[in-house]
Amino acid sequence: MEDPKDLRVPDPSATEMLQLLVDNLRDYAIILLDTDGRVLTWNTAAERIKGWKADEIIGQPISRFYTKEDVEGGKIQTELKSAAQEGRFEDEGWRVRKDGRRFWANVMITALRDKDGTLRGFGKVTRDLTERRNNEEKIKRQAQEIFEMAAVPIVQVWQGILLVPLIGTLDSQRSQQLMERLLHRVTETRSSVAILDITGVPTIDSQTAQHLIETVSAVRLLGADVILTGVRPNIAQTLVHLGIDLSNVITRASLASGLGMALGILNASIVAKDPTTNA
Amino acid sequence: MHNFAISVIKIRDVLLVTMPPDPDDSTISALQDKVLTSMEKFPAKGLILDISAVETLDSFFARTVAETAQMVTLMGGRTIIVGMQPAVAVTVTQMGLTLGNIETALDVDRALDLTAKPAPLLKRQR
Amino acid sequence: MSEVPPSGEMRIGAETDIVVSRRTVRDAATQFGFSATDVTRIVTAASELARNVFKYAGEGVMRWRHLETNGRVGIELQFVDRGPGIADVEQAMEQGYSTGGGLGVGLPGAKRLVDELEIQSEVGSGTTVTLKKWRKT
Numbered sequence: 001m002e003d004p005k006d007l008r009v010p011d012p013s014a015t016e017m018l019q020l021l022v023d024n025l026r027d028y029a030i031i032l033l034d035t036d037g038r039v040l041t042w043n044t045a046a047e048r049i050k051g052w053k054a055d056e057i058i059g060q061p062i063s064r065f066y067t068k069e070d071v072e073g074g075k076i077q078t079e080l081k082s083a084a085q086e087g088r089f090e091d092e093g094w095r096v097r098k099d100g101r102r103f104w105a106n107v108m109i110t111a112l113r114d115k116d117g118t119l120r121g122f123g124k125v126t127r128d129l130t131e132r133r134n135n136e137e138k139i140k141r142q143a144q145e146i147f148e149m150a151a152v153p154i155v156q157v158w159q160g161i162l163l164v165p166l167i168g169t170l171d172s173q174r175s176q177q178l179m180e181r182l183l184h185r186v187t188e189t190r191s192s193v194a195i196l197d198i199t200g201v202p203t204i205d206s207q208t209a210q211h212l213i214e215t216v217s218a219v220r221l222l223g224a225d226v227i228l229t230g231v232r233p234n235i236a237q238t239l240v241h242l243g244i245d246l247s248n249v250i251t252r253a254s255l256a257s258g259l260g261m262a263l264g265i266l267n268a269s270i271v272a273k274d275p276t277t278n279a
Numbered sequence: 280m281h282n283f284a285i286s287v288i289k290i291r292d293v294l295l296v297t298m299p300p301d302p303d304d305s306t307i308s309a310l311q312d313k314v315l316t317s318m319e320k321f322p323a324k325g326l327i328l329d330i331s332a333v334e335t336l337d338s339f340f341a342r343t344v345a346e347t348a349q350m351v352t353l354m355g356g357r358t359i360i361v362g363m364q365p366a367v368a369v370t371v372t373q374m375g376l377t378l379g380n381i382e383t384a385l386d387v388d389r390a391l392d393l394t395a396k397p398a399p400l401l402k403r404q405r
Numbered sequence: 406m407s408e409v410p411p412s413g414e415m416r417i418g419a420e421t422d423i424v425v426s427r428r429t430v431r432d433a434a435t436q437f438g439f440s441a442t443d444v445t446r447i448v449t450a451a452s453e454l455a456r457n458v459f460k461y462a463g464e465g466v467m468r469w470r471h472l473e474t475n476g477r478v479g480i481e482l483q484f485v486d487r488g489p490g491i492a493d494v495e496q497a498m499e500q501g502y503s504t505g506g507g508l509g510v511g512l513p514g515a516k517r518l519v520d521e522l523e524i525q526s527e528v529g530s531g532t533t534v535t536l537k538k539w540r541k542t
Binding site: 334374 | 511518
Binding site for chain 3: 067100101173
């Protein structure tokens with residue numbers, strides 16, 4: 001059984017200073033709740049983080065700060081009960097401001113008992129970690145991108161020619177990401193040709209084949225040509241049997257001949273521009 | 280507030296039509312009329328449709344483009360679509376939308392170079 | 406880009422509302438943290454459905470909602486009208502873009518852009534199309 005916590009009475013000036021501290025903390029919303037979870041006190045940070053003014057929120061239940069899903073799921077009762085039983089409850093999750101916007105919060109609820117052990121209410125400290133979470137997500141995305149780039153590089157082998165050496169198999173998500181990356185690179189580098197080399201792809205299933213053809217279509221919509229190189233006999237068979245429409249795809253047996261063709265395409269456009277040659 | 284207007288310019292012997300960023304349905308419909316009227320006035324070898332500002336290309340827009348390209352083909356011209364945004368290309372492809380009898384180019388410059396060369400014999404459906 | 410509340414509703418009653426719904430959905434999807442390409446997918450799907458509401462029912466409502474369940478974050482859009490309704494939903498979903506005109510053009514396409522698309526329709530009563538897309542974690 002837990003010892004009841006004392007509520008020691010500090011001397012008056014320390015109380016004043018403590019009040020000043022609570023009032024002036026910018027980043028920690030510190031509020032007191034009664035045993036039913038209604039707001040008893042409010043501080044500056046609480047107004048800043050949650051949007052409510054003191055006179056608007058005192059007396060209201062804390063369900064005001066929770067998302068609809070959480071309220072319906074009985075999360076508040078669970079949290080208060082847990083705090084009452086364990087002494088404290090800590091959680092990270094979405095909370096709601098007065099204007100309805102969500103923020104990512106770190107929440108600590110502490111049960112406050114007098115020296116008889118009677119529950120008098122709760123203390124709740126909330127921090128807004130939205131920015132930290134956004135930064136973490138951004139870093140995760142960038143790490144994922146770097147991982148992707150290492151897995152399937154898109155190499156600019158010549159001014160206007162991109163090479164994508166595919167290796168192994170591509171699942172649906174990776175194919176999707178590759179398509180998006182390739183399209184961006186074509187736009188960024190103003191490349192006229194993208195060479196997709198599948199020498200390193202041993203087999204292909206119908207989904208991957210579909211993604212491959214989608215990638216080809218999308219690149220061509222941008223205005224660049226696609227050359228598919230290194231198609232192995234078994235893959236050629238699979239593609240034909242799947243009835244994949246290959247009329248839009250230029251193919252060459254080897255990467256080298258693909259590159260040669262790409263240079264030819266570039267050359268032709270240079271020649272067309274130059275009025276001194278009779279092309 | 281967005282400018283909904285389509286701009287039509289004649290450059291050399293082609294029509295350069297520039298679409299605004301988020302055209303409403305009547306503006307999209309106006310595309311066909313504008314192209315046809317312009318081609319009546321100035322005989323043009325073709326149409327360069329600049330969609331580099333366009334952020335959303337749905338089935339209505341796609342169908343209008345395909346129909347316009349078909350009309351241009353019937354009048355003996357070609358249609359080159361320029362500057363499709365990557366996100367739009369992904370969406371058009373995933374939806375399985377077809378833009379019909381068109382060619383594509385990265386920018387207006389290259390589209391003009393294309394028109395200097397003869398049109399490909401078998402225009403591949405996109 | 407204007408800030409959009411996590412849920413809301415707008416009326417579709419004029420042709421220009423199709424553009425307004427695109428902009429609203431673009432703002433919402435961007436705010437909810439979707440990637441640029443996913444935002445375009447969602448906006449394009451919304452454009453198809455908003456146009457269907459306007460063309461076949463004359464007017465209706467678009468609702469949007471921020472989804473957050475089991476750590477997944479996403480968007481839900483709902484298009485409701487009291488139009489003629491779709492007699493055969495399955496057939497409407499199979500209709501390819503190439504059949505041109507007719508109800509449901511763009512509907513099968515929109516389905517490919519999102520994670521879930523559900524249609525409830527009754528001839529003479531109206532149609533409700535609900536779509537969901539989740540952010541990739």
